[in-house]
Amino acid sequence: PNNLSLHGKHILITAGPTQEAIDPVRYISNYSSGKMGYALAEAAVILGAKVMLISGPTNLAVPKGVSVIQVITAEQMLNAVLEELPRHDIVIKSAAVADYRPKQFASQKIKKTDGFMTIELEKNSDILLEIKNHKLPHQVIVGFAAESENVIDNAKSKLLRKDLDMIVANDISHGDSGFMVDNNKVTILTRSGQSIDLPLQSKQIIARRILEQIQNKE
Numbered sequence: 001p002n003n004l005s006l007h008g009k010h011i012l013i014t015a016g017p018t019q020e021a022i023d024p025v026r027y028i029s030n031y032s033s034g035k036m037g038y039a040l041a042e043a044a045v046i047l048g049a050k051v052m053l054i055s056g057p058t059n060l061a062v063p064k065g066v067s068v069i070q071v072i073t074a075e076q077m078l079n080a081v082l083e084e085l086p087r088h089d090i091v092i093k094s095a096a097v098a099d100y101r102p103k104q105f106a107s108q109k110i111k112k113t114d115g116f117m118t119i120e121l122e123k124n125s126d127i128l129l130e131i132k133n134h135k136l137p138h139q140v141i142v143g144f145a146a147e148s149e150n151v152i153d154n155a156k157s158k159l160l161r162k163d164l165d166m167i168v169a170n171d172i173s174h175g176d177s178g179f180m181v182d183n184n185k186v187t188i189l190t191r192s193g194q195s196i197d198l199p200l201q202s203k204q205i206i207a208r209r210i211l212e213q214i215q216n217k218e
């Protein structure tokens with residue numbers, strides 16, 4: 001629609017992966033490039049929003065007009081999100097947060113030995129569950145769900161468990177959408193039970209469509 005505008009809205013967007021250090025040279029992470037989240041940030045600014053991007057490590061340039069907080073770990077992302085949360089009307093969590101981190105950080109480079117190597121992992125906090133405990137009544141909270149099977153069912157259960165207004169179900173079982181590539185193919189599910197399929201197209205256009213759905217909710 002031509003009357004689409006997010007003028008005056010404060011939007012918090014997370015993007016990219018997190019990195020969880022094992023020792024000074026190694027980390028655990030995932031394939032998120034940040035492209036989806038940065039496309040959302042750029043599209044939101046074009047629509048007149050004030051955008052704060054909380055970004056894990058990426059190779060992307062921050063879109064013009066977007067404020068950014070750079071983080072590395074899930075814990076840093078959590079702290080930045082909770083610090084920013086009260087100032088925003090809309091939160092979109094497109095980051096791929098590492099679910100686990102090494103239980104211990106080895107301050108010296110781990111040496112090779114014979115036999116197996118074991119790294120113990122502990123759970124990171126779920127940032128969306130923390131948001132659930134701190135959010136204000138007017139805030140619209142949008143999650144993503146990267147799924148390789150039972151995409152819609154798994155996304156629906158995340159929508160409910162994380163108490164979201166909307167979730168973007170991202171089928172990552174095909175190489176042409178999801179992580180790293182320029183295009184995406186998603187289904188938007190709303191708390192009220194709507195389901196909107198967005199066919200394969202650029203992350204820029206997907207971003208625009210997601211923002212349209214959010215504005216319809218407002």
Ligand code: PMT
Pocket residue numbers: 016031032033034035036037074093094095096097098099124125126127128129142143144145146147158170172178179180181
């Ligand atoms: O960055 P790109 O290369 O462009 O790829 C885009 C993308 C595939 C990363 C993106 O479209 C996407 O699907 N992001 C969510 C990835 C993800 O981690 O999904 P999840 O199903 O594991 O998590 C569900 C939701 O909970 C997400 O909104 C996530 O940000 C959030 N979460 C997850 C774990 C955690 N500890 N805290 C969280 O808040």
